[in-house]
Amino acid sequence: MSTLQTVIDRIDIGDLMVRYARAVDRCDAALFASVWAPDALVDYGDGDTAAMAWSDGLVGRLRGMDRTQHLISNSLVSLDGDSARAETMCTAYHRFTEAGVALRMLVGGRYLDRLVRTGDGWRIAHRRYVMDWNETEPSTMQTDGRFARFTTLGSRSPDDPSC
Template sequence: MTTSTTRILSELADREAIRECLYRYARGVDRLDADMLRSAYWPDCVDEHMGFTGNLEAFIAWSFPIMGAMDQTLHLIGNVLVSIHGDEADAESCFYGIHRVNLPGGKSDVIGAGRYLDRFEKRDDEWRIARRLVVTDWFRQYADSADWSQGMLGIMVEPGGRFPDDESYRRLDFG
C-alpha cells in the first residue's frame, strides 16, 4: 500500500504531530517525567505493555519504579508508518530501548527492540495515544555494562539525568 503525495501533503501537520507525540513518550519514560508522558496519552487510554495492561496513571505507577531502578535508559523511535482516518490514526513505529540495569552481581546492559502498535485519536486539535500494544521483536542482555569510572574513550563524562535534574530541563523549554 502506498500513500499519494497529495494525501501526505494534506496530512503533513497531523503526521508531524503524531511523530512528536511518539517522541514525547520516549522523553517521558527516559527522563521519568510524568507530565511529559501524560502529554503523549489520553487519560482514558489502554496500554498493553510487556505484561501490563491499564490506563495512563496505572502505566505510570507500574513503569516508573521499574525505569527508576535503572541507571540510564534511552528509547529511540523510527520507521514510523501512519494511516490517518479522520480523527483517528493507526501508527506502527519501531523502538530500540537501551537500559542499564542494576543486578545483584553488578550492572548489566539490556537492549530491547520492537514495535509500538498505536491507535491515535485527535481531540480538540491534538493527537495522543488512545490505545497501544507493545510488540517485542528482539532483545539482548549483556553480562556487564560500561565502566563509567574509566570514561567514554578515556574522556570523563557525566551521564544524563532524570526529571528535574537532567541538564535539558535547565536549557530547553518544551512547555
C-alpha cells in the same frame, strides 16, 4: 484532507512518539500525561491497563535502573480524519545492576497505536507493545579513561541537563 494537513498530522504524531520516549527516559510523569488520550489503555503483554496508572508504575520501575534510552524509528502512520493508526519501531537500552553485576539490556519492539486528535492535539488512545527481540549481557559502560572528559551525564527528571 488536504496535503498540508496530512503533513502537519504526520509531524505532530512523530512528535508525540518522541515525547513518549522522552517521558520514559526522563521518568517524567507530567510528560506522560501529555501523550495519553483520556481513558487511554496500554497492553504490554498482560492485557489492557489504564495508561496513566501503567505509566506511574513504569516510572517507579525505571527509577531502579541506572539509565535508559528509547530510540524511535520507522513509523508507519495511517490517517483517517481525527483518528489514526501507527506502527512505530523502538529500540531500548537499559542499564541496571543485578546481584552486584552491571548489566545492559537491549530490547527491540514495536508500538501498535490507535491515535485520536483531541483539543490538545494527537494522543494515544490505545497502545499494544510487541517485543521482537532482546539481549542482556554485562555492561561495558565506562565513565573514566577516554570518556572522562564527558562530565555531563544524562539522568532522570528534574536533574537531567535538558530539564
